Amino acid sequence: MGITIYDLAREAGVGIGTVSRCLNNHPSVAAHTRAKVLAAAKRMSYQPHAHAQRLASRRTNSISAIIPYFTNYFFLQVLQGVQDRASELGFDLILYGVNNPSDVEYYLRRSLQRGRVDGVLFFSMKFPESYASKFPQMNLPLVLVDTFHPAFDSLRVKNREGARLATEHLIRLGHRRIAMLNASLNTLPSVERLEGYRDAMAAAGLPSATDLEFSSAIGGQDGFNRQSGRESMRSLLEKVRGGHSCTAAFVASDIQALGALEIAREQGVAVPGDLALIGFDDIELAEHADLTTMRQPLSEMGRLSMDRLVARLQGASLPPMLKEFTPELVVRRSSGALPPPGGKSTDRAGSRPTMIAAS
Amino acid sequence: MGITIYDLAREAGVGIGTVSRCLNNHPSVAAHTRAKVLAAAKRMSYQPHAHAQRLASRRTNSISAIIPYFTNYFFLQVLQGVQDRASELGFDLILYGVNNPSDVEYYLRRSLQRGRVDGVLFFSMKFPESYASKFPQMNLPLVLVDTFHPAFDSLRVKNREGARLATEHLIRLGHRRIAMLNASLNTLPSVERLEGYRDAMAAAGLPSATDLEFSSAIGGQDGFNRQSGRESMRSLLEKVRGGHSCTAAFVASDIQALGALEIAREQGVAVPGDLALIGFDDIELAEHADLTTMRQPLSEMGRLSMDRLVARLQGASLPPMLKEFTPELVVRRSSGALPPPGGKSTDRAGSRPTMIAAS
DNA sequence: TTGAAAGCGCTAACAG
DNA sequence: CTGTTAGCGCTTTCAA
Numbered sequence: 001m002g003i004t005i006y007d008l009a010r011e012a013g014v015g016i017g018t019v020s021r022c023l024n025n026h027p028s029v030a031a032h033t034r035a036k037v038l039a040a041a042k043r044m045s046y047q048p049h050a051h052a053q054r055l056a057s058r059r060t061n062s063i064s065a066i067i068p069y070f071t072n073y074f075f076l077q078v079l080q081g082v083q084d085r086a087s088e089l090g091f092d093l094i095l096y097g098v099n100n101p102s103d104v105e106y107y108l109r110r111s112l113q114r115g116r117v118d119g120v121l122f123f124s125m126k127f128p129e130s131y132a133s134k135f136p137q138m139n140l141p142l143v144l145v146d147t148f149h150p151a152f153d154s155l156r157v158k159n160r161e162g163a164r165l166a167t168e169h170l171i172r173l174g175h176r177r178i179a180m181l182n183a184s185l186n187t188l189p190s191v192e193r194l195e196g197y198r199d200a201m202a203a204a205g206l207p208s209a210t211d212l213e214f215s216s217a218i219g220g221q222d223g224f225n226r227q228s229g230r231e232s233m234r235s236l237l238e239k240v241r242g243g244h245s246c247t248a249a250f251v252a253s254d255i256q257a258l259g260a261l262e263i264a265r266e267q268g269v270a271v272p273g274d275l276a277l278i279g280f281d282d283i284e285l286a287e288h289a290d291l292t293t294m295r296q297p298l299s300e301m302g303r304l305s306m307d308r309l310v311a312r313l314q315g316a317s318l319p320p321m322l323k324e325f326t327p328e329l330v331v332r333r334s335s336g337a338l339p340p341p342g343g344k345s346t347d348r349a350g351s352r353p354t355m356i357a358a359s
Numbered sequence: 360m361g362i363t364i365y366d367l368a369r370e371a372g373v374g375i376g377t378v379s380r381c382l383n384n385h386p387s388v389a390a391h392t393r394a395k396v397l398a399a400a401k402r403m404s405y406q407p408h409a410h411a412q413r414l415a416s417r418r419t420n421s422i423s424a425i426i427p428y429f430t431n432y433f434f435l436q437v438l439q440g441v442q443d444r445a446s447e448l449g450f451d452l453i454l455y456g457v458n459n460p461s462d463v464e465y466y467l468r469r470s471l472q473r474g475r476v477d478g479v480l481f482f483s484m485k486f487p488e489s490y491a492s493k494f495p496q497m498n499l500p501l502v503l504v505d506t507f508h509p510a511f512d513s514l515r516v517k518n519r520e521g522a523r524l525a526t527e528h529l530i531r532l533g534h535r536r537i538a539m540l541n542a543s544l545n546t547l548p549s550v551e552r553l554e555g556y557r558d559a560m561a562a563a564g565l566p567s568a569t570d571l572e573f574s575s576a577i578g579g580q581d582g583f584n585r586q587s588g589r590e591s592m593r594s595l596l597e598k599v600r601g602g603h604s605c606t607a608a609f610v611a612s613d614i615q616a617l618g619a620l621e622i623a624r625e626q627g628v629a630v631p632g633d634l635a636l637i638g639f640d641d642i643e644l645a646e647h648a649d650l651t652t653m654r655q656p657l658s659e660m661g662r663l664s665m666d667r668l669v670a671r672l673q674g675a676s677l678p679p680m681l682k683e684f685t686p687e688l689v690v691r692r693s694s695g696a697l698p699p700p701g702g703k704s705t706d707r708a709g710s711r712p713t714m715i716a717a718s
Numbered sequence: 719t720t721g722a723a724a725g726c727g728c729t730a731a732c733a734g
Numbered sequence: 735c736t737g738t739t740a741g742c743g744c745t746t747t748c749a750a
Contacts, residue, residue, distance in 0.1 A: 002474075002727090004728085014737080016727095017729085021729095033735080033736080048473075049414070050472055050473075051414045052414050052726070055408070055410045055727080056727075056730080083455075084458065087462075094451045094452065095442055097439065097446075112406075115742090289647075363742095376745085377719085379744065387719060388719070389719060408744070411745090412745080413726095414727070414728085414742090414743080414744070415725080416746090474727085
């Protein structure tokens with residue numbers, strides 16, 4: 001019910017082996033033979049059968065991406081990079097979105113099935129130890145993105161350094177009492193961002209202020225959400241009214257920072273006037289909210305993770321690689337480093353921020 | 360290099376046909392034979408080879424989704440619904456993200472390749488007429504989401520009605536001079552939303568005010584972006600300062616409304632005080648910006664489109680279906696229907712909006 | 719109910 | 735350089 005290489009072979013007056021070679025750009029085919037076959041293929045509008053190819057060649061030309069909560073800007077950007085690059089390389093991307101924890105193992109098992117995919121991209125979740133041996137065993141390449149395991153390639157953001165840079169920005173602006181509004185400390189990024197914050201405080205000789213460290217895991221996604229930001233901000237403002245001084249806050253993610261901004265607005269606290277704020281991620285909303293933040297090279301991470309996977313596919317038998325990305329400070333108004341919006345704004349398509357490359 | 364049904368057959372002392380039947384729950388197998396085979400399968404931790412199955416059975420158990428600009432909340436939500444349901448049904452979802460127009464044909468061709476996928480979901484773009492005959496011809500089910508073609512199943516939002524409801528909301532609040540800030544009129548949704556706006560104005564006996572209709576396609580994505588919203592809003596305010604009266608605006612999408620809000624803020628125009636605003640979509644940011652808007656049942660559309668595709672897969676030979684969804688009005692502060700934020704806000708996890716079901 | 723055998727459409731090794 | 739042949743791992747007749 002479809003044209004096969006047998007039809008082409010007959011049409012072109014050659015053997016099926018030759019047809020296959022022509023179609024796959026195998027070098028040892030006479031130029032005129034190739035021309036003849038390709039002409040026939042075009043004439044009959046031949047289309048290879050993907051699964052027959054895959055069965056015979058033992059390569060699927062597809063990879064799976066196992067990715068949490070994928071209605072989230074962070075993942076989306078990374079995914080965009082992955083899909084872009086995959087498409088360029090002729091790979092199909094099978095998307096496995098994790099909505100509850102049990103999905104993870106299901107998708108891992110499915111990906112491990114013989115011959116289903118050539119490789120796996122695993123995002124932002126703790127990689128289950130029980131599967132660590134299965135990938136090498138099945139000889140299936142695995143690349144971790146925004147998470148880490150010693151046995152596999154990982155691409156990560158330098159959370160600690162990013163947090164340090166963010167905090168230093170506030171310190172440079174003259175703040176001494178700086179709060180940290182964090183997500184769940186059960187996640188590695190939160191822990192690392194807390195460390196970076198403390199690093200910067202200590203390095204500046206500022207009194208460690210654990211009384212100004214807040215963390216909330218409320219509202220799902222390990223506290224990386226708006227509600228959690230609201231909650232932490234409320235706690236902070238309460239303490240401030242209770243007599244603690246505090247003039248700035250570093251928030252573990254932009255989405256939490258947006259929640260924090262809402263509370264500030266509700267309670268009449270001016271940002272950056274009364275309280276300077278800096279976030280982390282540079283999600284799209286950050287620009288709209290004029291939020292100073294740390295930008296992560298999201299889609300670039302996606303592209304590079306795909307490249308790494310392909311390198312593995314091609315047999316590179318290197319030791320596990322850890323590639324780390326340093327976030328970049330993006331200065332907007334919420335941190336108080338920029339003058340308030342003034343006069344006639346020449347429109348620069350959404351007020352382009354001042355960039356300061358992070359060392 | 361993997362366990363095959365031959366291994367299982369030997370282990371269980373039966374033929375490969377029997378093994379296959381057991382694995383596929385074929386009825387005519389003796390209970391104890393089945394038990395024996397399944398035990399062997401478990402013991403040897405057998406995994407079927409996806410592509411061999413697909414080649415032999417002529418079913419791939421996967422579908423492709425061709426989707427534009429997929430770093431966009433609208434598509435993401437729909438996609439989430441699709442992936443959810445696909446996963447429940449045991450289908451793999453192959454994601455084809457369209458970043459430039461030429462991708463569309465490439466992905467359509469790829470999807471049409473014999474045996475690659477069982478069905479195709481096509482999103483939000485004009486379906487190329489030149490492919491309209493190819494799908495029936497290849498007997499490949501196709502479902503359109505947020506777009507329309509008479510020959511195929513379509514799931515759509517009632518843009519015209521939604522726009523009418525939005526405009527009526529403003530009229531009900533007493534506004535008479537209501538602007539419409541639109542995206543590119545080359546897109547169907549924009550045209551329909553404009554019609555709905557005009558419908559409402561006419562029905563209320565308000566003078567048609569084409570001098571208050573703005574549209575901008577600047578900034579990509581056919582004008583469904585923040586920059587375009589800024590641009591339109593700037594034009595509007597200029598006109599107002601030039602003497603035109605206008606107290607409210609219906610914006611074709613939330614993302615444009617956010618841009619409009621930015622300009623209002625920059626130019627010291629109070630929303631909703633000086634100008635009431637209503638958007639369309641109910642993206643996540645809408646809540647943060649306290650934007651009144653029309654909510655579309657995004658993930659439900661995704662799930663239903665998948666269901667429809669599966670129905671087609673199972674051979675239902677029905678006439679093309681058109682399912683339309685009516686957007687729902689979500690009232691927040693930007694339209695001026697709610698009192699300004701007051702006193703001690705009992706926290707309702709992000710100020711839940713008042714809902715008014717749309718007719 | 720079951721086993722054997724014939725493909726599904728292609729790739730790749732092997733002669734020539 | 736090219737044709738032939740043997741699988742890839744499974745599903746599905748067809749007899750038994």
